[in-house]
Amino acid sequence: EDKVVQSPLSLVVHEGDTVTLNCSYEVTNFRSLLWYKQEKKAPTFLFMLTSSGIEKKSGRLSSILDKKELFSILNITATQTGDSAVYLCAAGPRAGGTSYGKLTFGQGTILTVHP
């Protein structure tokens, strides 16, 4: 059974703090690790990582994948109140296997940023 586990489940910080969110996975025929941000609506895509050790960066957000240790981290620097959301990690299999691209999601990390 494919599994994705995120930690911590919730995090409360103040504006300007830096946070690190963790995601570990066990997925058959793993291909990609995706991060999404979810505010009271559908998840919005942040990053997709397929190669180990290569950091992806977008503004104050960055993420990296370790395929040997089966985990990924999402860093947010200089947090703002607008970063308050649920951050979801998802793992996807290689196309052509028995699962054609379904994502297995973690439970999410609830991030609350106070002014």
Add this chain to the structure above:
Amino acid sequence: DTGVSQNPRHKITKRGQNVTFRCDPISEHNRLYWYRQTLGQGPEFLTYFQNEAQLEKSRLLSDRFSAERPKGSFSTLEIQRTEQGDSAMYLCASSLGAGRGEQYFGPGTRLTVT
């Protein structure tokens, strides 16, 4: 707006009734996915289409659930004889073909079964 759209956005129904939801994917995307999300949990995969072919169904998808994508464009998800346990957000996502794994989600349909 060229994103994924879903209708209706909210549906309240009585136990035992049938409901149908619609998803319109991003126009050039040939893959379409249905997920279900309950409070405090991440989305759970239900089923997946490539063009009009339904290629995988989760064990979560009981025989009361059926999904179609007749012309490889929009998709419908029908739930027959709804139960209170079916109350959830039903999310649709779409993606390009092989090698482009990022899935883009629609706003979801929130189903409440009373």
